[in-house]
Amino acid sequence: MQAVVLRGNQDGYQLVLDQAASFKEIKETLRELLDNLAADSNATNQISFDVLSNQRLLTAEQNQQLEQIFSEFDHFQIHKVIPDVITIEDAIHLKEQDNVHLATQTIRNGQTLEMKGDVLYLGLINEGGRLLTTGNIYVMGTVLGILQAGYPSGEDKVVIGDLQHAQQIRIGEQISIVETDQPSKGSQTVAYVNDLHVLEYGQLSDLKTINPKIYHRMGG
Amino acid sequence: MGKSIVITSGKGGVGKTTSSANIGTALALMGKRVCLVDLDIGLRNLDVVLGLDNRIIFDIVDVVEGRAKLAQALIKDKRFDDLLYLLPAAQNTDKTALTEDQAKAIVDELKKEFDYVLIDCPAGIEQGFLNAIAGADAAIIVTTPEISAVRDADRVVGLLEKNPLKEESHLIINRIRGHMMADGEAMDVDEITHHLGVPLLGIVLDDDEVIATSNRGEPIVLESENPAGRGYRDIARRLEGETVPLMKIQQPKTSFWSKISHWFSRG
Numbered sequence: 001m002q003a004v005v006l007r008g009n010q011d012g013y014q015l016v017l018d019q020a021a022s023f024k025e026i027k028e029t030l031r032e033l034l035d036n037l038a039a040d041s042n043a044t045n046q047i048s049f050d051v052l053s054n055q056r057l058l059t060a061e062q063n064q065q066l067e068q069i070f071s072e073f074d075h076f077q078i079h080k081v082i083p084d085v086i087t088i089e090d091a092i093h094l095k096e097q098d099n100v101h102l103a104t105q106t107i108r109n110g111q112t113l114e115m116k117g118d119v120l121y122l123g124l125i126n127e128g129g130r131l132l133t134t135g136n137i138y139v140m141g142t143v144l145g146i147l148q149a150g151y152p153s154g155e156d157k158v159v160i161g162d163l164q165h166a167q168q169i170r171i172g173e174q175i176s177i178v179e180t181d182q183p184s185k186g187s188q189t190v191a192y193v194n195d196l197h198v199l200e201y202g203q204l205s206d207l208k209t210i211n212p213k214i215y216h217r218m219g220g
Numbered sequence: 221m222g223k224s225i226v227i228t229s230g231k232g233g234v235g236k237t238t239s240s241a242n243i244g245t246a247l248a249l250m251g252k253r254v255c256l257v258d259l260d261i262g263l264r265n266l267d268v269v270l271g272l273d274n275r276i277i278f279d280i281v282d283v284v285e286g287r288a289k290l291a292q293a294l295i296k297d298k299r300f301d302d303l304l305y306l307l308p309a310a311q312n313t314d315k316t317a318l319t320e321d322q323a324k325a326i327v328d329e330l331k332k333e334f335d336y337v338l339i340d341c342p343a344g345i346e347q348g349f350l351n352a353i354a355g356a357d358a359a360i361i362v363t364t365p366e367i368s369a370v371r372d373a374d375r376v377v378g379l380l381e382k383n384p385l386k387e388e389s390h391l392i393i394n395r396i397r398g399h400m401m402a403d404g405e406a407m408d409v410d411e412i413t414h415h416l417g418v419p420l421l422g423i424v425l426d427d428d429e430v431i432a433t434s435n436r437g438e439p440i441v442l443e444s445e446n447p448a449g450r451g452y453r454d455i456a457r458r459l460e461g462e463t464v465p466l467m468k469i470q471q472p473k474t475s476f477w478s479k480i481s482h483w484f485s486r487g
Binding site: 109111112127128130167168177179 | 262263268273274275311312
């Protein structure tokens with residue numbers, strides 16, 4: 001197999017990098033291939049290539065070197081580089097985004113518990129304590145402090161549970177002061193951000209209309 | 221241009237925060253525009269005493285670090301239309317999150333908009349204290365009729381004499397118990413004032429209602445009949461330049477019948 005293979009399908013052109021080849025080899029072959037292509041085609045419009053790097057993750061520097069080669073040709077450019085692999089760090093990140101995490105510890109005045117993904121909270125948050133996560137928050141514990149879902153800017157997230165004793169509910173950049181907004185009693189309250197970017201309270205039974213995506217993920 | 225006053229004591233638990241909240245409220249009741257600044261970073265309380273703790277979105281450290289504008293961090297007390305504001309302290313960091321220059325810059329900014337900027341100083345004489353006095357034009361020193369509080373107040377007076385503020389410091393004697401002063405078991409007002417050599421701004425009697433109202437997030441000055449509330453209102457009037465005579469420290473009245481039963485119980 002050659003170090004770089006050109007393929008075409010209905011989406012456009014793809015350059016497949018052989019994962020066994022050295023990067024130096026790839027660069028040489030790529031330049032050669034593009035040279036030939038430039039000579040063959042008398043195209044006047046831009047052609048974008050997807051670069052498939054298989055099980056090789058290109059470093060920023062290597063990406064730059066590829067860009068450099070493409071920049072030598074007027075009509076060619078990289079659309080994007082698509083590897084088949086991700087780093088362990090990214091994998092953990094993805095896993096965190098996709099799981100519901102359990103938190104049970106007490107969060108006291110001045111403390112902030114920062115989490116990633118969805119959180120099922122079973123503990124006690126005292127006044128002045130803060131639970132903060134990128135995803136949704138489902139509360140079964142006691143909340144007298146602040147809950148922040150969708151940190152820092154995910155307004156499609158929700159907070160579900162008994163919210164009437166909390167100080168504040170925050171979703172993305174929207175903030176509700178519970179004392180003023182008075183959510184209804186009971187453990188089935190849903191806090192969400194509506195189409196007008198205002199934090200509102202509803203009931204769990206209305207989740208299907210409030211946020212269909214979450215409703216379906218919960219198996220409703 | 222308003223005036224900035226730091227409320228300090230050295231010792232903890234003598235009523236700095238309660239005094240800040242009540243003097244601020246009393247001034248607002250007189251129609252003055254007041255901003256209370258809580259500099260007790262890490263252990264903030266002023267928001268709780270005023271019943272504004274639920275409304276905190278940004279704090280003074282957010283302002284200093286550029287996450288919020290000063291106007292965004294100010295919390296309006298809705299009970300006093302547009303007269304009383306609070307700049308809350310941060311809770312998730314400590315006193316070193318602020319420098320003296322930063323504290324002074326914020327107070328100077330606030331002085332442009334308010335008649336009074338009252339700075340609630342943390343206990344101690346470390347960085348928090350230095351931050352609190354940095355932007356202050358004057359100081360109110362709070363003490364109680366206890367030797368430990370007076371000793372610490374004396375230390376603070378000494379520190380302020382070394383780095384004098386624009387105006388002279390004043391003294392508030394808080395938590396006065398009439399019967400103990402009458403019995404000579406607690407230091408009396410003249411003795412404390414003379415000992416510290418600081419002009420007396422006012423006295424506040426000890427009263428259970430102070431704790432009760434503070435637990436509800438309502439300053440005691442709103443209770444028109446309460447002697448402690450009156451003490452704070454008098455202090456606010458004196459700050460405004462009025463001449464108000466010092467209130468009498470009344471001994472708890474003992475009725476005729478209770479005196480008689482007292483005789484019998486002795487026997």
